[in-house]
Amino acid sequence: MELWQVPLLFSRLPMFPFFDLAHYVASVMALKEQRGAVEVSVRSPVACWFSAMLYCFGGSVLSSLMLAEPPVAFLAKGANILLASSVWYLVFYCPQDIFYRCFAFLPLRLLVAGMKEVTRTWKITAGIEHADSHFKDAWLVMVAVGWARGAGGGLISNFEQLVRGVWKPETNELLKMSYPVKVTLVGAVLFTLQRSQYFPLARHNLVFLYTVFLVVSKVTMMLTRSATSPFAPFEAALGHMFFGLQKTPSKVKGEGAASSNGSSVCDRSSSEQHQDGVKKRQAKKTE
Numbered sequence: 001m002e003l004w005q006v007p008l009l010f011s012r013l014p015m016f017p018f019f020d021l022a023h024y025v026a027s028v029m030a031l032k033e034q035r036g037a038v039e040v041s042v043r044s045p046v047a048c049w050f051s052a053m054l055y056c057f058g059g060s061v062l063s064s065l066m067l068a069e070p071p072v073a074f075l076a077k078g079a080n081i082l083l084a085s086s087v088w089y090l091v092f093y094c095p096q097d098i099f100y101r102c103f104a105f106l107p108l109r110l111l112v113a114g115m116k117e118v119t120r121t122w123k124i125t126a127g128i129e130h131a132d133s134h135f136k137d138a139w140l141v142m143v144a145v146g147w148a149r150g151a152g153g154g155l156i157s158n159f160e161q162l163v164r165g166v167w168k169p170e171t172n173e174l175l176k177m178s179y180p181v182k183v184t185l186v187g188a189v190l191f192t193l194q195r196s197q198y199f200p201l202a203r204h205n206l207v208f209l210y211t212v213f214l215v216v217s218k219v220t221m222m223l224t225r226s227a228t229s230p231f232a233p234f235e236a237a238l239g240h241m242f243f244g245l246q247k248t249p250s251k252v253k254g255e256g257a258a259s260s261n262g263s264s265v266c267d268r269s270s271s272e273q274h275q276d277g278v279k280k281r282q283a284k285k286t287e
Helices: 003-010 018-032 037-043 045-066 078-093 095-104 106-134 139-155 157-163 179-195 203-224 232-243 249-286
Strands: none
Touching: 003 203, 018 037, 018 045, 018 078, 018 095, 018 106, 037 045, 037 078, 045 078, 045 106, 045 139, 045 157, 078 095, 095 106, 106 139, 106 179, 106 203, 139 157, 139 179, 179 203
């Protein structure tokens, strides 16, 4: 096998069962680490299972809703549902928490996280192809559906939290995007441009390069325990270029404190003037 054939063979990798299994393991483990998820699993296993399915198949649910298709279509994949449900049961209910502890071991966790990022690429490309079959050459639709398919679990996180009885609107991904949602959006744009033949790179080469970037960046962030997005410098530059500099919360808070101090000084001075006037009037009356 020659070196140039590696991207082509990589683009033909089947996701089921091993890569899908890694995706389910990483997703359900992330659910278990959410605050209150273990309590929900004890109080209501049905709600916990439904939350796990949203973590695993959130992209399919959201993209189906966007294309006016049945959001329960993912349930037709019996083998995937059975595999994801088995992972959910072992993560939450395995005796002595052996399954979770095993995959929480760092080398295994890095392997699972890397394989999950591989499935992200396949989900993006599948979403774009599916959208193109409904709306031919509709760029925005392809980008939106590819983004939803690849990052649906994050985009519908508020709905998933409601299933567990949690309501945190401030965690909306559109208000503050996490790195997986951002990198999925970038991938959706790149693959849409490539499919429309505006990106001068073969599909299998783009799949290979993008997936390598996903895996390397994910593993690096996990090893360094860094939550800083690799896109942060570009975001800062583009934000400064197109939207201007915004006041930081600390500056605004400082200005508010200064204004409140100023108003309090004015209030004190006015009250002192009022008291002096009263004293003068009383002095005149006594005279």
